[in-house]
Amino acid sequence: MKTRIDAHMLIPGRGDPIPDGTVTFDERGIDYVGPTAQAPADAPQPVAVVETVMPGLWDCHSHFGVSTPEELDGHMLSGQAVYGSRAAADLGRTIDGGVTSVREVGGVGLDLVGEIEAGRVRGPNLYGAGGILSPTAGHSDIHSIPLSAMDALRDQLQFSNVADGVPGVLKAVRKNLRKNAKVIKICTSGGVMSEVDHWSHQQFSDDEIRAIVDEAARAERVVAAHAEGKAGIMAALRCGVHTIEHGDELDEEAIVAILEAEAMLIPTLWITRMLMSMPDEMPDYAYAKLSELAAIQDEGLTKAIDAGVPIAMGTDIFLHGDFYGTNSREMLHLIEVGMDPLAAIEAATANGPATLGPQAPRSGQLKDGFDADVIAIDFDPLTEFISWGDPSRVTHVWKAGSPLKQPS
C-alpha cells in the first residue's frame, strides 16, 4: 500500500529542492518524487503534510555497544549481553534522530543485523565492519590489558581485531567477512582514546595495508581507515583505502592525494566537540591528544571542502545513551567550517552509500526506485540549520516504507 507525503519543501538529497513537493513510496521503494501539482492522478491522499521531507540520514561512522561516559577511563570489559542491550536501545534512539542507515565501523551492531531485519530490534539499516583491525600496540588494541589476556577477552572486546603481518591481517579481514561485514575498518594511525600510541604515527606497514585492501576487494568490500595524522592518511591512500575517517591533519598534499585516489573523507567533527566538552570524564592522556587535534582539524577541513573533496557525514558516536539521536548535529558542524547547507545534507544522505563502494544500496535519495527510507522535519534546514541535532525536530521516520516514528 502506497504512502504519500506532501511537503512545503522536498529535499531529494542530490539535486535542487522542490518547493511544494510530494513523494510516494511503499515497501518496495520510492515511486513519485516531484511537485505536488504534478503528482499522478492515482496517488493516494497524503498521510502527512510536513514542513520538509527528505531522505533518511546516513551516519557513516558509528559504533554500537562500545562504551559509556563512566567507562571512558576503564577497560571496557562489561560483557556481551550488556553491550547488546545498550546497542539495542541506542539503535532505537538513532532512528528517532532521523538516521535510517548507519555504517558501523566497529562494534556489536553487526551481530544485530538479523534482529533489526526481522523487526525484533527497532533500528537503522546497519552495514557493519565487525572488529577494527589494528596492529599490536595500535589504536584498537587496549594497551593496559596484558597481551596474554587479549585473546581470552575477544568476546568482551568485539570492536577490536588486532593482527600483525600479512598472514595475520588476511585472517583478521576474513574473520570479519565470516560475519558478513559489509566494510572493513582499519587503523592507519594512532588515536585519542588509545593510551600509549600517537595520532601522528602511521600504523600498519604499507604491505599490511595493501594486503588488507586486496583481500577486502576480492570480496567486493572497501576499506575505511581511521587516519588522524598525515602519515596515516597518506599511507592509507597510497594503499587503496576508500574512506579516510577523521583526517584531522589535512594539508594541500593530503587533499590532492584524496582527490587522486578518488577516496572519500568522513571528518567526524561531532565527536571532537562532544569529547572536548567532557574534560572530567575523559582520561588525561586522551584529553591532551584530543586538544592537539581540535586545534588543527577545522582548518584542514575547510580547505578540503573548498577543494571539492567528497565528504560523507559521520559522527564517531560511541557513548551509550541520549547522544544517539543527536547525530544530525554533524551537519551543523560541517556548515560551521564552510559547507553549504544543501551540500551538508547531501553529505548526510546521497553520499552515504558511496562509503560502502560495491556494497552500496540504492539509498540516500528521494528518487524513483530508491529505498523508501524517508524522514520529515519541522524546520527549513537551508536556513534554520541550528536545529540539526535535536531529535524532537524529526517528526516522522519511515524505513523500507514502514513508519518507525510518528507524531503522537
Added chain:
Amino acid sequence: MTVRIDADLLIPGRGEPIDGGTIILDGGIITYAGSTSSAPATPSAEVTSVPVVLPGLWESHAHFDGLARPDIVEQMTDTVPLRVARAVGDLHRTLMGGVTSAREVGGFGIDIQIAIAAGQVSGPTVYGAGKILSTTGGHADVHSIPLDALDHMEHLGVLCDGVPEVTRAVRINLRKNAKVIKICASGGVMSEVDHPIHQQFSDEELRAIVEEAARAERIVAAHCHGKPGIMAALRAGVKTIEHGSFMDEEAADLMIEKGAIFVPTRFVVDKLLGMEEILPRYAYEKGLIVADSQQQGMKIAAAKGVKFAAGTDIFVSGDLYGQNGAEIRFLQDAGLTALEAIEAATANGPDTLGPQAPLSGQLKEGYDADVIAIDFNPLDDSVPWGSPDRVTHVWQAGTAVKQPV
C-alpha cells in the same frame, strides 16, 4: 584366477571401440584387450559374455562425508562414527553403480581407503585429498559456528590464512598420503555468507599451495565458480577446475594453454535445483545464481576443446551414490560426443591426479583390472547412464564384485 570377458562391443576408454572384443584379467591387471578373433586361448578362465564392456568408471569429484541432509552444519551435530557409517554404505553404492575409482576431494574416503584396499569395506579405490584448504570465512568454513568451536569439530575443511599456514595445511594432508590437494578459490553455494563469484585466497597464497604440492608431485584441484577465482587458480598453476560456473572464452583459452582439466559437476547442480524444500534458503538462492551460467560455461569449454573429466560432487548420503554415470549424459548435453563423454569418465579420470595417476581407466594391457559391463549401447543411447541397475557387472582388481544372480 583368470577372467575372460567377451563383448559384442568393447569401449576402451580412449581410442576406437571394437565390435567383438575380449578382455582378459589376470593377477589384478588386464593382460589382453582387443578383438575376440585375435585373443589368446584361455582354457581355464572364468568366461562371461556381455553386450558392452568398458573400463570401470572414474568419479573425479567425490565426497564420502556421510551427511544425511544438504546442510553443512550437520558436521557439528552428527558424530564422526555416524557420518562414517553412512559413508561406508555410500562407498558400496558407488561401486555398484560401476565406479571403481574415486578422486575424493574432501571427506572420510581417504581414511576408509585402507580398509577398502584390505577388502574389509566394499567401495571404489579412493584417491583422497584429505581436508579442503579454505580461507577463514571461505567456502569450506561453517560460518554460523564460532571459530573456536569449529576447531573442535571434525569437518571437511582446514582453515588457513597466509603463506605459512597454507603451506602447513598442504603438509597436513600430505601426511595422510593425500594424492591430490583440494582448495577453494571462490565462494560457494552450500556455504552461508560468502559469494560464489568472489576469489578466495590471494594470488600469493595460491602459488604457495601449488608449489608445496608440486614438491611432492601432487597437483591442485580448485573449487571455483566465479571467473576471478578460475583465472587466479589457473595462473597459479592449479591443474583441475571444479564447477567453473562462470567459465567464458577467455577462461577456456587459459585452461587449454595451461593444460588444465575441467570437472564441471553438473550432476550436483541439477540435483540441488530439485531440493528447494530441504536446502537452506541461502543455498538454494546461490544455486540459482550459478546454474544457468554453468550450463553456458560447459558449452563454451566443450566447443573450445577443453579437456573434461566426469565428477558429480554427490555429498548427500543415500541413493544418489551409484548414479554417478549420469554426469556422462550432462557432458553430452554440453556438446561432447558419446565417446568423448565416456573418455571423460574413464581414461581422463587418472589425469586429474597428475603425476599420481595410476594405470587405470582404460581397457589396455597392463592397466588395473577394473572393468564394467552395461546392458545398453552408450553410443546410441545415453539415457540409461546414472541407473545403477543398467550396470550388470563390476570387476575390481580382477574380481567380480557385482554380477547378475
